[in-house]
Amino acid sequence: MNQFEAKVFVRLRPSVLDPAGEAIKSAANKLGVDGISSLRIGKLIEINIEGNKEKDIEQNIELLCDRLFANQVIENYDYFVKRLDD
Amino acid sequence: MNQFEAKVFVRLRPSVLDPAGEAIKSAANKLGVDGISSLRIGKLIEINIEGNKEKDIEQNIELLCDRLFANQVIENYDYFVKRLDD
Numbered sequence: 542m543n544q545f546e547a548k549v550f551v552r553l554r555p556s557v558l559d560p561a562g563e564a565i566k567s568a569a570n571k572l573g574v575d576g577i578s579s580l581r582i583g584k585l586i587e588i589n590i591e592g593n594k595e596k597d598i599e600q601n602i603e604l605l606c607d608r609l610f611a612n613q614v615i616e617n618y619d620y621f622v623k624r625l626d627d
Numbered sequence: 628m629n630q631f632e633a634k635v636f637v638r639l640r641p642s643v644l645d646p647a648g649e650a651i652k653s654a655a656n657k658l659g660v661d662g663i664s665s666l667r668i669g670k671l672i673e674i675n676i677e678g679n680k681e682k683d684i685e686q687n688i689e690l691l692c693d694r695l696f697a698n699q700v701i702e703n704y705d706y707f708v709k710r711l712d713d
Contacts, residue, residue: 585669587669
């Protein structure tokens, strides 16, 4: 069995409003940080998982994204899987 | 003025429990995905910002991380800044 590390990024779809991001953007302005044209908040999911082949791991991660991590009506995701050296 | 893209990753400190991550981990088991040794949920913040020098942008992003994005008692962060070609 090999150890893998997967990172999943879940973002709101571009067409979906992000009120939390907007609030932080205006707080940033008040702190004196100008020039922000967009600020959006998403989720980062980091998984350590063991398995035989990278392909199996990717299949499993995709299943988890579809079923658990992302609400595909309003979110999309991407991910990458890296094998950890023992 | 140049356009930059910053990505900030905010993670719970390793010593802090992540009950939401644990819940997803056991839901993953029920979906038939085995072998997950750890699953933790963090935040991904993506910012488009304009400025002159990459160094200024990094300073601003660090300020935002300290003051707005991360609660440093329980979270830590890292980030990277990339210049977008016009």
